[in-house]
Amino acid sequence: xxxxxxxxxxxxxxxxxxxxxxxxxxxxxxxxxxxxxxxxxxxxxxxxxxxxxxxxxxxxxxxxxxxxxxxxxxxxxxxxxxxxxxxxxxxxxxxxxxxxxxxxxxxxxxxxxxxxxxxxxxxxxxxxxxxxxxxxxxxxxxxxxxxxxxxxxxxxxxxxxxxxxxxxxxxxxxxxxxxxxxxxxxxxxxxxxxxxxxxxxxxxxxxxxx
Amino acid sequence: xxxxxxxxxxxxxxxxxxxxxxxxxxxxxxxxxxxxxxxxxxxxxxxxxxxxxxxxxxxxxxxxxxxxxxxxxxxxxxxxxxxxxxxxxxxxxxxxxxxxxxxxxxxxxxxxxxxxxxxxxxxxxxxxxxxxxxxxxxxxxxxxxxxxxxxxxxxxxxxxxxxxxxxxxxxxxxxxxxxxxxxxxxxxxxxxxxxxxxxxxxxxxxxxxx
Numbered sequence: 341x342x343x344x345x346x347x348x349x350x351x352x353x354x355x356x357x358x359x360x361x362x363x364x365x366x367x368x369x370x371x372x373x374x375x376x377x378x379x380x381x382x383x384x385x386x387x388x389x390x391x392x393x394x395x396x397x398x399x400x401x402x403x404x405x406x407x408x409x410x411x412x413x414x415x416x417x418x419x420x421x422x423x424x425x426x427x428x429x430x431x432x433x434x435x436x437x438x439x440x441x442x443x444x445x446x447x448x449x450x451x452x453x454x455x456x457x458x459x460x461x462x463x464x465x466x467x468x469x470x471x472x473x474x475x476x477x478x479x480x481x482x483x484x485x486x487x488x489x490x491x492x493x494x495x496x497x498x499x500x501x502x503x504x505x506x507x508x509x510x511x512x513x514x515x516x517x518x519x520x521x522x523x524x525x526x527x528x529x530x531x532x533x534x535x536x537x538x539x540x541x542x543x544x545x546x547x548x549x550x
Numbered sequence: 551x552x553x554x555x556x557x558x559x560x561x562x563x564x565x566x567x568x569x570x571x572x573x574x575x576x577x578x579x580x581x582x583x584x585x586x587x588x589x590x591x592x593x594x595x596x597x598x599x600x601x602x603x604x605x606x607x608x609x610x611x612x613x614x615x616x617x618x619x620x621x622x623x624x625x626x627x628x629x630x631x632x633x634x635x636x637x638x639x640x641x642x643x644x645x646x647x648x649x650x651x652x653x654x655x656x657x658x659x660x661x662x663x664x665x666x667x668x669x670x671x672x673x674x675x676x677x678x679x680x681x682x683x684x685x686x687x688x689x690x691x692x693x694x695x696x697x698x699x700x701x702x703x704x705x706x707x708x709x710x711x712x713x714x715x716x717x718x719x720x721x722x723x724x725x726x727x728x729x730x731x732x733x734x735x736x737x738x739x740x741x742x743x744x745x746x747x748x749x750x751x752x753x754x755x756x757x758x759x760x
Contacts, residue, residue: 355750356751359749360745362749363733384736436651437654438647441646441648445748448749451752518752518755522573522655522657523577524570524573524577524594525594534752535570539572539658540566541566541746545726545742546638
């Protein structure tokens with residue numbers, strides 16, 4: 341749960357919805373729209389507009405007019421509440437297709453996730469760049485981690501190497517691993533792993549398809 | 551919620567945990583282990599072992615011995631309960647880095663997600679294969695969708711094309727879109743979209759990093 345002061349707390353499901361509202365608001369800004377109603381947001385996400393209003397009431401949002409929320413103000417309120425301004429330094433471990441896709445995903449920086457560079461063991465990749473992010477030799481990671489601060493390692497290596505690379509990251513002092521491999525990693529208690537469980541998501545989505 | 555008969559229902563959070571247990575069981579089978587305890591599962595996921603036992607009690611699992619659950623039986627029980635045997639035919643729309651990564655992700659087929667082929671508009675890609683899956687011309691999708699049954703379109707195109715390609719998919723009769731783009735899609739009521747909201751996940755993970 342997020343604690344946002346004054347004993348207001350935000351659940352994980354609400355965080356997820358707020359980031360989706362944020363996507364919609366970014367899109368409205370691109371289109372030059374100034375106002376948005378809870379009904380417009382609700383209709384895009386196929387949820388109830390009372391849910392949208394309830395979520396927005398959790399924010400310290402003052403930008404409301406008779407014609408709806410002021411898009412820029414609401415966007416700013418979500419950013420402030422969810423702490424997008426606290427920038428985190430992240431490194432992608434594994435410059436394969438998934439690592440490259442994430443390195444190219446510019447949207448992350450809007451949310452305070454700053455991907456600095458990638459690490460790989462392939463001599464053909466080391467030294468090259470993806471989206472202005474250099475691919476470094478994985479062997480250099482321990483020294484690099486000691487010299488620079490690494491908040492998060494984003495693990496995108498092939499499944500069969502996931503545990504051994506995770507051990508290597510833990511030994512290098514990394515405390516947060518965002519795990520995109522379909523492996524449950526065995527790590528010490530003071531290391532946090534977030535499993536990007538695509539299959540779990542898929543099964544939630546598709547159970548009702550006959 | 552999943553309805554698994556006899557009025558037992560499985561929440562989305564439980565589905566997510568069960569797929570993680572399934573990953574652990576696959577790993578145990580690879581290692582040749584015959585038994586697993588709730589404590590071993592709980593320790594890997596850093597959750598309480600009473601939670602693991604509670605989740606497993608929801609399954610019709612009979613493979614329990616004094617030394618723990620029988621790995622193969624428990625794996626089978628999870629597969630039966632979550633319906634992995636109901637195969638779904640999916641197509642990846644966009645053969646870029648992310649689309650290629652998903653096409654290479656062999657783990658999907660273990661969960662009943664059968665990725666048949668990819669669609670793209672890049673003439674340099676059309677006709678090539680990724681992981682034995684052919685890249686077809688996106689222009690052919692409407693005819694293809696009419697001839698073959700497409701359960702799910704996995705959308706991995708660049709953000710700026712997401713809505714127009716979604717419109718195109720809807721017109722071709724696609725009813726389920728697994729959306730990996732950071733765009734909230736505007737689709738008719740009878741089309742279901744699952745937003746793979748990486749930023750929402752990221753924020754849940756990193757909020758406690760100072």
